[in-house]
Amino acid sequence: MAARYAVGVDIGGTKIYAGIINVETGEVLGTARKRTHPERGEGFFSERLISVIDTALTETKIPGSGAPEAIGVGIAGQVDRVSGLLLAAPNLAEGMRNFPVSQLLSERFRLPIVLGNDVEVATYGEQQFGSGRGYDDFVCVFVGTGIGGAIVQNGTIRKGATGTAGEIGHTVVQYGGRICGCGGRGHLEAYASRTAITRVLLAELSRGRESKLRDLIGKDDAAIRSGVIARCFKDGDELVTETLTEAADFLGAGLGSLATFYNPRRIILGGGLIEAVEPFMVRAEHRAREVALPVPGRALEIVRAALGDNSGIVGAAWMAANRPTGEAV
Amino acid sequence: MAARYAVGVDIGGTKIYAGIINVETGEVLGTARKRTHPERGEGFFSERLISVIDTALTETKIPGSGAPEAIGVGIAGQVDRVSGLLLAAPNLAEGMRNFPVSQLLSERFRLPIVLGNDVEVATYGEQQFGSGRGYDDFVCVFVGTGIGGAIVQNGTIRKGATGTAGEIGHTVVQYGGRICGCGGRGHLEAYASRTAITRVLLAELSRGRESKLRDLIGKDDAAIRSGVIARCFKDGDELVTETLTEAADFLGAGLGSLATFYNPRRIILGGGLIEAVEPFMVRAEHRAREVALPVPGRALEIVRAALGDNSGIVGAAWMAANRPTGEAV
Numbered sequence: 001m002a003a004r005y006a007v008g009v010d011i012g013g014t015k016i017y018a019g020i021i022n023v024e025t026g027e028v029l030g031t032a033r034k035r036t037h038p039e040r041g042e043g044f045f046s047e048r049l050i051s052v053i054d055t056a057l058t059e060t061k062i063p064g065s066g067a068p069e070a071i072g073v074g075i076a077g078q079v080d081r082v083s084g085l086l087l088a089a090p091n092l093a094e095g096m097r098n099f100p101v102s103q104l105l106s107e108r109f110r111l112p113i114v115l116g117n118d119v120e121v122a123t124y125g126e127q128q129f130g131s132g133r134g135y136d137d138f139v140c141v142f143v144g145t146g147i148g149g150a151i152v153q154n155g156t157i158r159k160g161a162t163g164t165a166g167e168i169g170h171t172v173v174q175y176g177g178r179i180c181g182c183g184g185r186g187h188l189e190a191y192a193s194r195t196a197i198t199r200v201l202l203a204e205l206s207r208g209r210e211s212k213l214r215d216l217i218g219k220d221d222a223a224i225r226s227g228v229i230a231r232c233f234k235d236g237d238e239l240v241t242e243t244l245t246e247a248a249d250f251l252g253a254g255l256g257s258l259a260t261f262y263n264p265r266r267i268i269l270g271g272g273l274i275e276a277v278e279p280f281m282v283r284a285e286h287r288a289r290e291v292a293l294p295v296p297g298r299a300l301e302i303v304r305a306a307l308g309d310n311s312g313i314v315g316a317a318w319m320a321a322n323r324p325t326g327e328a329v
Numbered sequence: 330m331a332a333r334y335a336v337g338v339d340i341g342g343t344k345i346y347a348g349i350i351n352v353e354t355g356e357v358l359g360t361a362r363k364r365t366h367p368e369r370g371e372g373f374f375s376e377r378l379i380s381v382i383d384t385a386l387t388e389t390k391i392p393g394s395g396a397p398e399a400i401g402v403g404i405a406g407q408v409d410r411v412s413g414l415l416l417a418a419p420n421l422a423e424g425m426r427n428f429p430v431s432q433l434l435s436e437r438f439r440l441p442i443v444l445g446n447d448v449e450v451a452t453y454g455e456q457q458f459g460s461g462r463g464y465d466d467f468v469c470v471f472v473g474t475g476i477g478g479a480i481v482q483n484g485t486i487r488k489g490a491t492g493t494a495g496e497i498g499h500t501v502v503q504y505g506g507r508i509c510g511c512g513g514r515g516h517l518e519a520y521a522s523r524t525a526i527t528r529v530l531l532a533e534l535s536r537g538r539e540s541k542l543r544d545l546i547g548k549d550d551a552a553i554r555s556g557v558i559a560r561c562f563k564d565g566d567e568l569v570t571e572t573l574t575e576a577a578d579f580l581g582a583g584l585g586s587l588a589t590f591y592n593p594r595r596i597i598l599g600g601g602l603i604e605a606v607e608p609f610m611v612r613a614e615h616r617a618r619e620v621a622l623p624v625p626g627r628a629l630e631i632v633r634a635a636l637g638d639n640s641g642i643v644g645a646a647w648m649a650a651n652r653p654t655g656e657a658v
Contacts, residue, residue: 137490151591153482160592161466162628170622171586175502175579182622186582250504253515257500262480262591263489293499293511299491 005029005062006321007053007071007111010312012118013038013091013145014225014272016049018056019310020068021317026129028310030060038093045093049101050108057109070112071105072320074121074312076145081115091145114320118312119148119166122270122305123157125315130306131268139264140305141168142271143251146181147189151262169193173253191250192284194273198224200243211239226276233277248280252287259292259300270305334358334391335650336382336400336440339641341447342367342420342474343554343601345378347385348639349397350646355458357639359389367422374422378430379437386438399441400434401649403450403641405474410444420474443649447641448477448495451599451634452486454644459635460597468593469634470497471600472580475510476518480591498522502582520579521613523602527553529572540568555605562606577609581616588621588629599634 003022010017019031032055034048053071062068077089084102086092093099102113116124123140126132132140136155142148147169151158158165169189170182177186181195190196202221205214212232217223232240255267267288274281285302292300305311332351339346348360361384363377382400391397406418413431415421422428431442445453452469455461461469465484471477476498480487487494498518499511506515510524519525531550534543541561546552561569584596596617603610614631621629634640 149590158592160625161594162592162624164622164625165590165592167589167592167622167625170589172502172582172620173504175582184620184622253501253504258590260496260499261478261494261587263487263491263494263496265490291501291513293493293496293513295491296489296493296496 002064003066004321005066005068006317007056007068007109008121008313008315008317008320009049009053009071009073010118010121010316011049011073011075011077011092012036012312013076016052017309017313018052019313019317020056020060020062021314023318023321026125026307026314026318028314029062030056031310031313032056032059036092038091040093042093042096042099045096045099046104050104053105053109068111070114070320071109072114072116072121072316072318073101073105074116074118074316074319075101076118079115079117084113084115086115112320114316114323116316116319118142119150120157121315121319122311123150123152123315124319125307125311125313126268126270126305127152127155127315128318129314130311131266131303135266137264138266138268139166139168139258139262140268140270141255141258142305143193143269143273144271145193145195147193147251147254147271151264168254168258171254171257173250173257188250188254192247192254194226194229197229197243197247197273200246201229201239204239204243209239212237213240226272229273230276233279244277244280245283248283249287251280251284253291255284255288255302256291256297259288259296263296264300266301266303268303268305270308270311272309274304275308331393332395333650334395334397335646336385336397336438337450337642337644337646337649338378338382338400338402339447339450339645340378340402340404340406340421341365341641342405345381346638346642347381348642348646349385349389349391350643352647352650355454355636355643355647357643358391359385360639360642361385361388365421367420369422371422371425371428374425374428375433379433382434382438397440399443399649400438401443401445401450401645401647402430402434403445403447403645403648404430405447408444408446413442413444415444441649443645443652445645445648448479449486450644450648451640452479452481452644453648454636454640454642455597455599455634456481456484456644457647458643459640460595460632464595466593467595467597468495468497468587468591469597469599470584470587471634472522472598472602473600474522474524476522476580476583476600480593497583497587500583500586502579502586517579517583521576521583523555523558526558526572526576526602529575530558530568533568533572538568541566542569555601558602559605562608573606573609574612577612578616580609580613582620584613584617584631585620585626588617588625592625593629595630595632597632597634599637599640601638603633604637
């Protein structure tokens, strides 16, 4: 039987990332990526999305006479799978609402389009080809701009009563504490996401705190990305070390609570910050075991997302190849 | 077909409570209860346990020629169901370890004995005959001396990787906060259990704070029970109102986080404090909806345990009648 291929696309607030994937093995044959630039609006977003997929397709040689059978798209926003609409995604393009992603892509590429949430597709990737393989009871937590999560129960992603299960980033770790991007208070995301860390770093810089960060970012606040943070940490910068340690401790508190309440066999950690800064995950894992009750804490496995940055594109491609277009979920 | 009956026993740190139950309807035919007095040790505990069951059996008239077919026991401690041992229960009798509950009761009553955890049997009670009836996806939370919980998934209680799932009382609501009875910090139980509330009240009294509580309890600290707290609250006592409100807000934060992460259809609230103080639950429910993300928060049903104080004895009897003795769980 000939191998099967699909395009996987991972759309986040920072970048649009596409790849051509062998959906039976999870192999990534070729990729393309570009910055999202949310401030440039909907028109820019449409062109950029098509151009990234185009580049990935053009620059990837598929063995034999293989061709992608579908395009799977994971989006950091709220999607309607049946109508193929991106309902709302303020992090992707300013003012964008009810944007017809499926129509745009199917007209251009003449392939079936399947939409999903970014956390959902990354979870599919890890489940099928990564750290979730062989496990039917685990939780994925992705730490980046925000903190997202998904619960896998008996081999399928838990939807819950309103289809929103897994939102660990918006659970309370400090009642009455920091204001979260969602408007809530004391949420994990307000302490342990890259956004939270960046906010602390900028605040400390603005009040005159010394840090190598100052030279590295110059006057460009947006230059504080995972790579820059990782570099400062490696150089032993006090401000960055202190800030990352605090964030990792809060992440650990959230993961430890999860282990105590839900008692999963395994937690899979992914996302930009986890990828870029090794000691961040080590510290969070250590803290999680300290915070959890001893019995579930000792048994808990915390592992890195095996596909790293590719969880999303691999999972999106797998989803597209294994689910009828437009299926209600 | 003749009706079926079983004895249900609920053993907690405050009281030992037994009932004769129709295990097909959940009807409670008769009950008996006595204080546990943990400080009096193992011998006292054995005699008391037998005497409570004896009283319930003697004083209950079972219709027709009916007789109980088994005894189910829910215990606030760690049990080994196969060997019928109570492994450890510092809250029931000082120094008690590996206590042969099943042997003691089967020798005396000549009936099959089935052991379970107190939270587990109360959850069975609510699931079969109470607020969980007709739901296969809910979470029970019991607020008393401690805070326990159980997750019901697809109609069965989730065990998790180490059989300890559901321990919401030991999840973090205030990272680095109050020391919990388990040694951890910032746990929900350290803010919202009756033990936590009592600790705050005694501390405030000791530093001279005015309260009606002072007259009601005299010099007996142990007299601070749910009933006394309820009475002071009803009378508008400032200290008690303030302390209960704070505790309810923390409970709401824990329940709201649960709704955000796990997104259950329904949360069932039970336990002494929930039974005794109506506004405590109302406040916690309100806070939970405020704390949860809007979509899961709006859909969440928070309801009182329909069987009230009887959840445990009804569930224990049901368990005994519906599970082979000594089954490993």
